[in-house]
Amino acid sequence: MGLYISIHIGAYLELKTEPVIDEITTIKCREHPNEEYGITDKYCALCGAELKTIVDKSTYIHPGYYQLFKDEMEEEKYEDALQWMCIEESEGTLLLIGSEEVLDSPDCLEGYGQNESGDTEITQEVVCQYKENFKQNYEEIITLLKPRVKSLKVKFGVIVDYS
Ligand SMILES: [Zn+2]
DSSP states (O other): OOSOEEEEEEEEEEEEOOOEEEEEEEEEOSSOTTOOOOTTOOBOTTTOOBOEEEEEEEEEEOOOGGGGSSSHHHHHHHTTTEEEEOGGGOSSEEEEEESSOOTTSOOBSSSTTTTSOOOOOOOHHHHHHHHHHHHHHTHHHHHHHGGGSSEEEEEEEEEEEEO
């Protein structure tokens, strides 16, 4: 638990991810198993023997938000479209909220109409409307991410994030 608390009240995206193989490549010398080598090294600096490449495919990891993008161009274009919440706790489940306030199509309650005091009753209509607004505001990235995850849901609720 950190010093800062951030609370989101509104629509958000819940992604469940499929674990992917985390390939760990190591370069080893038969004679010097404790020595470390660079990925491009061909021969052992100590004995001149040819180095072996060992690929370990036994570790599975859940991808983070940024690993769902195919390349750097795509990441640059979309990484800020949504804001990744609760990063530390996101093993297998990613929580993403909108990144900007869309005044004529609100999808969250914090910040909205921030110059005015007052309450907002969260009726069933608000829940439905805000989820619908979220789907429209972030349609492009939702369409992009959907085939890359196990499940994708637009939900409405409260996200508490300590950082
Ligand atoms: Zn060696």
